Amino acid sequence: MPQQKLASVNKFKTREALIGIVGLGYVGLPLMLRYNAIGFRVLGIDIDESKVSKLNAGQSYIEHIPADKIAAASQSGFEATTDFRRVSECDALILCVPTPLNKYREPDMSFVIDTTDALKPYLRAGQVVSLESTTYPGTTEEELLPRVQEGGLVVGESIFLVYSPEREDPGNPNFETRTIPKVIGGHTPACLEVGIALYEQAIDQVVSVSSTKAAEMTKLLENIHRAVNIGLVNEMKIVADRMGIDIFEVVDAAATKPFGFTAYYPGPGLGGHCIPIDPFYLTWKAREYGLHTRFIELSGEVNQAMPEYVLSKLMDGLNDSGKALKGSKVLVLGIAYKKNVDDMRESPSVEIMELIEAKGGIVAYSDPHVPVFPKMREHHFELSSEALTADNLASFDAVVLATDHDKFDYELIKQHAKLIVDSRGKYRAPAPHIIKA
Numbered sequence: 001m002p003q004q005k006l007a008s009v010n011k012f013k014t015r016e017a018l019i020g021i022v023g024l025g026y027v028g029l030p031l032m033l034r035y036n037a038i039g040f041r042v043l044g045i046d047i048d049e050s051k052v053s054k055l056n057a058g059q060s061y062i063e064h065i066p067a068d069k070i071a072a073a074s075q076s077g078f079e080a081t082t083d084f085r086r087v088s089e090c091d092a093l094i095l096c097v098p099t100p101l102n103k104y105r106e107p108d109m110s111f112v113i114d115t116t117d118a119l120k121p122y123l124r125a126g127q128v129v130s131l132e133s134t135t136y137p138g139t140t141e142e143e144l145l146p147r148v149q150e151g152g153l154v155v156g157e158s159i160f161l162v163y164s165p166e167r168e169d170p171g172n173p174n175f176e177t178r179t180i181p182k183v184i185g186g187h188t189p190a191c192l193e194v195g196i197a198l199y200e201q202a203i204d205q206v207v208s209v210s211s212t213k214a215a216e217m218t219k220l221l222e223n224i225h226r227a228v229n230i231g232l233v234n235e236m237k238i239v240a241d242r243m244g245i246d247i248f249e250v251v252d253a254a255a256t257k258p259f260g261f262t263a264y265y266p267g268p269g270l271g272g273h274c275i276p277i278d279p280f281y282l283t284w285k286a287r288e289y290g291l292h293t294r295f296i297e298l299s300g301e302v303n304q305a306m307p308e309y310v311l312s313k314l315m316d317g318l319n320d321s322g323k324a325l326k327g328s329k330v331l332v333l334g335i336a337y338k339k340n341v342d343d344m345r346e347s348p349s350v351e352i353m354e355l356i357e358a359k360g361g362i363v364a365y366s367d368p369h370v371p372v373f374p375k376m377r378e379h380h381f382e383l384s385s386e387a388l389t390a391d392n393l394a395s396f397d398a399v400v401l402a403t404d405h406d407k408f409d410y411e412l413i414k415q416h417a418k419l420i421v422d423s424r425g426k427y428r429a430p431a432p433h434i435i436k437a
């Protein structure tokens with residue numbers, strides 16, 4: 001049925017298609033704004049009623065996405081809904097739903113499967129379904145393909161299926177949705193052709209690969225590359241510290257080599273929805289093939305041990321001034337997982353807070369991007385962000401710098417904090433009350 005493929009491709013090229021984005025979070029919203037900006041009609045679908053009402057009222061719930069952009073999109077045809085029956089109106093369905101790990105560090109595919117099951121009754125001929133959620137190689141073929149075909153549609157003929165992993169870097173001013181190259185794999189050549197037509201309107205460079213599996217593996221390689229290199233430099237940090245060497249000085253010096261070296265910096269652990277999670281998708285799937293990914297698992301162990309390392313440095317620092325952690329007041333600076341954003345998914349700062357509390361410390365936090373500690377599935381703190389004043393800083397026994405937001409006044413912190421545990425290498429000059437962690 002080449003006519004169906006041709007009709008679908010033409011709809012994207014003429015921008016007459018209705019783009020359906022399922023999951024309106026850190027990935028879905030920027031994509032919606034991009035398609036809206038180039039003249040496509042966009043329908044956002046999400047199960048969270050509060051998100052949908054906020055978007056329809058022109059409000060944003062993500063700090064780096066301004067409300068005026070959402071309001072402008074709403075005025076020019078964007079609409080959000082919780083009604084999955086409207087899936088049948090869409091020409092493209094782009095799935096941007098979470099793929100977390102369960103408590104056994106195995107992939108939790110429930111969001112992808114439940115979403116696909118919810119779309120299933122309303123799928124029709126001519127649509128393209130694109131999964132953007134990071135996952136293990138084989139997901140599109142094993143989970144989406146049979147569900148999409150259940151009602152009699154044939155993938156590659158009457159409906160088209162692709163995998164195109166998201167590549168977002170929240171808070172990075174150097175890149176936006178349009179300028180980040182987009183990898184895409186189709187289940188068949190016809191699927192790939194329709195998928196390219198969908199994305200090439202909105203993205204400057206589309207990079208096609210031979211299959212959905214290759215596209216899924218590409219995303220995992222990108223994130224595992226980062227996780228392994230951060231694990232390496234975190235391990236070297238511990239060795240360098242024991243030898244009295246500043247690892248940040250060493251990384252900066254090594255980074256002057258113009259070839260064969262990429263600078264990765266140590267920290268208090270890994271955060272975000274990708275780097276701490278994605279390597280385990282591959283290790284889990286590899287077991288099905290009788291393989292053990294020792295390298296990847298080892299880096300995961302090193303990175304997961306970093307919050308405990310920061311805690312040990314904090315305890316050493318308090319001990320040197322004759323104090324126990326139990327009963328001490330500790331201020332954690334920055335609880336988002338990376339600088340200059342409000343995203344707290346998998347943030348190591350939260351684990352550090354829990355470790356401090358478990359040892360009897362009295363924990364508080366300051367984060368200009370997170371005014372109130374949000375409700376999270378696994379972490380519970382009834383706290384609000386502390387103001388960073390001279391008096392307030394001086395009232396704490398120790399300050400742990402966990403996320404190095406640009407909005408912090410580092411000179412003020414240095415002058416008034418009794419003890420600083422610096423896990424981000426912000427304070428390079430040695431000082432008696434600053435401990436590198």
